[in-house]
Amino acid sequence: MNKGLYFCYFSIQILFFIGQHTQSFANTPFINKEEALELKIRSDIEEINTIIPYYEKDKAIAISKPFFSVYPQYTEHLLGRAMLYFPFIESALKKYNLPEDLKYIPFFESGFRVDVVSSAGAVGMWQFMSGTGKTNGLLINSSIDERKDFIKSSEAAAKYLKSLYDEFQNWSLVLMAYNGGPYRLKKILRDNEIEDVEAIIRKMPRESQEYLSKMVAAKLIFQTYQSYELIPEMPSAKELYTKHHIVSSHFNLNNIAKEYNISKYDILALNPHIKRNAITLNENSTISIRIPIHDRDKPDSALFRNIKYHFDNIEELKKVAGIMGINHRLMMLINGYYNNQEYFSGVLNFYVPNEDYLKIRKVIDPMPAPYIFKNLNPISYKWKRTNSFLAMNNIDEINIKTKIYYLKPRETMLDVAQKFDLTLEDLLRLNPFLNLKKHQKIIVPTSKEHIASSNESKIVG
Numbered sequence: 001m002n003k004g005l006y007f008c009y010f011s012i013q014i015l016f017f018i019g020q021h022t023q024s025f026a027n028t029p030f031i032n033k034e035e036a037l038e039l040k041i042r043s044d045i046e047e048i049n050t051i052i053p054y055y056e057k058d059k060a061i062a063i064s065k066p067f068f069s070v071y072p073q074y075t076e077h078l079l080g081r082a083m084l085y086f087p088f089i090e091s092a093l094k095k096y097n098l099p100e101d102l103k104y105i106p107f108f109e110s111g112f113r114v115d116v117v118s119s120a121g122a123v124g125m126w127q128f129m130s131g132t133g134k135t136n137g138l139l140i141n142s143s144i145d146e147r148k149d150f151i152k153s154s155e156a157a158a159k160y161l162k163s164l165y166d167e168f169q170n171w172s173l174v175l176m177a178y179n180g181g182p183y184r185l186k187k188i189l190r191d192n193e194i195e196d197v198e199a200i201i202r203k204m205p206r207e208s209q210e211y212l213s214k215m216v217a218a219k220l221i222f223q224t225y226q227s228y229e230l231i232p233e234m235p236s237a238k239e240l241y242t243k244h245h246i247v248s249s250h251f252n253l254n255n256i257a258k259e260y261n262i263s264k265y266d267i268l269a270l271n272p273h274i275k276r277n278a279i280t281l282n283e284n285s286t287i288s289i290r291i292p293i294h295d296r297d298k299p300d301s302a303l304f305r306n307i308k309y310h311f312d313n314i315e316e317l318k319k320v321a322g323i324m325g326i327n328h329r330l331m332m333l334i335n336g337y338y339n340n341q342e343y344f345s346g347v348l349n350f351y352v353p354n355e356d357y358l359k360i361r362k363v364i365d366p367m368p369a370p371y372i373f374k375n376l377n378p379i380s381y382k383w384k385r386t387n388s389f390l391a392m393n394n395i396d397e398i399n400i401k402t403k404i405y406y407l408k409p410r411e412t413m414l415d416v417a418q419k420f421d422l423t424l425e426d427l428l429r430l431n432p433f434l435n436l437k438k439h440q441k442i443i444v445p446t447s448k449e450h451i452a453s454s455n456e457s458k459i460v461g
Contacts, residue, residue, distance in 0.1 A: 037069055044224045045216065051101045051171040052212045053197065059213035064220050068228045079225060080233035081112035082338070084240070085125065087329040088151050090340055092158035099171070100340060102161055104218035105178070108211075114150045115272040123147040126157040136160045139285060148273040151244075151288055172197045172212055180208035222338045232336070237300040237351040240330055242270065243291040250280040256289065266292050294353070304351040309364050312345050320363060324356050361441070402430065405444040413442075420444050 041064055045057045067075040089103045109127045110116045117123050121130070124147035130140050136156035138146040146152040164174040164182060177185045188194075188203045201209050225232070245256065254277065257264040268274065270290040281287060294303045311317045314328070321328035329340065331350045337343045352360050405416065417427045422445070430443045 034065075034069075037065060040227075041065060041068070041220070044227070045220055048216065048220055048223060050216055050219055051099050052175075052216050053172060057213075057216060059210060060216035060220065063210065063213055064217035067217070067221055068230070072228070072230055073233075075221060075225070076230050076233045078107060078111055079222070079230065079338075080235055082107070082222070083232065083330065083333040084235055085112055085150050085154070086333055086338070087327040089154045089157075090329065092154040095155075096158045096162040098158055098161055098165070101171075101215065101219060102158075104215060104222065105157070105175075107218040107221070108214045114148050114153075124153050125150050126153050128153065128156065132160065136163075139281075139287065143276045143279045144273055144287060145275065146273050146287075149271075149288060152273075170197065173200070175211055175215060176201065176204055176208050179211040180204050226336070234334065237304045238292065238294045238296055240326060240334070240351065241293050241324070241353060243293060243325070245289040245291050246286055247289060248281065248286045250278070251287075251289070252278040254278075256291070260291050262292060266296060300351070304353055305357055306349060307352050307360070307364075308347060308349050310345075310347045314344065317348070320360060323359050323363065324352065401446045402443045403446050404441050406441050416442065416444065 038061055041061045042057075045060060085106070086103060089106075090100060093100060093102055106112050106125045110125045112125060114125050116125075116127075118127060122128060123130075123133075123145060126147070128136075128138065128147045130147075133140050133147050133153075133156060136159045138149075138152060138156050140147065146156075161174060161178065164177050165171070167182070168174055168177060168185070173185060185200070185204070188200060192199075192203065194200060201212070243260075253264045253267055253274070257267060264277070267289065270292055274287075274289070279287070309320075311320075317331060318328045321331055331348055332340075332343050334350065335343075335348045405420075407416070413427055413431075414424055416422075417424045420427075427442075427444070430445070
């Protein structure tokens, strides 16, 4: 979004917010844009449910503010990168029965970068030191560094967080131990004999003192970004579709590249945890290798089709995701559902690889017409063309019975019109937004009489 346009539009949103809270601000002097932004963030934080105590919210306001006003494009980038990793992080947290709030840790730890290395030597999305990584099951040696494998490291992070909670029994203490180290925290607890979390925070390093506030800020950003007019930077469709090749003894990247008919360097680009071309693993060790499915030199438009479809339930969504070999949560995330509990049914946009398109179309039916929806809110319908929708889009009401017709190879709309003894105009009225490059099924009347009676009633009216 143009930066000037962003601030103009955002200012309107702020004024709208202030207008809704006129009574609250009745005795408040004139405020500038920065103060208005702070008031909005403060109001939004009040609505956030989190495992972090609320006395950290004032710091969270100051931390989150620049993500909305100073560098919104960077925030949009982070929102987009999170889409690739949240399905695996959420799965690991669920395995260990941990709260979903912990999935926001990489936002500030690494900016969702899998290959980042800190000045202290912490590596990867979860910023593990070598010893902590090895303790929690990661392979780290001269050939492999699984701290850079976002799947294995997410599993290790969940395991580590579970062990910290088993020891400290308080999520605030767990997060401070994760950031500042459990031994430092235990020393503070032992030497000072205090239990008050606020008092403990003041004795931790400065970075750890702000850590809880950062967690609140991260959740605020993910839960409210739309109200600040932020638009996540969508990952490339090619990034969404990869295969996982599991190796349990030894491997050579040249052989794997030959097996999948791809470049070795394309494999290395997706697997920063691999340091050498050929590796022999220890007994009982496995390593995950991500394999690119599609040619990265080709544009997404040449490899994928975009589909909009209404799913009646999660099971239907999982079925379609399974055909394409991706996690159903990925399809939810690219539609803005960062909260795993928000989506039950509704319209989703998603990319379908060209090679899977016909398989998907056998499972899902074409929409009689596109359904208008705002902010991706779920819409319930059972393949009904509603007159209210048609009127809203300046389409004549059609009070007829219809059915699905499957197009034959090279069959045109004119061919279908002649086959069902219709005019082309009548057929187009039934399929006003049809794109034959995307759809192999169309809507046709069950009989010619239905069209005739519909036209007659229209004339009489």
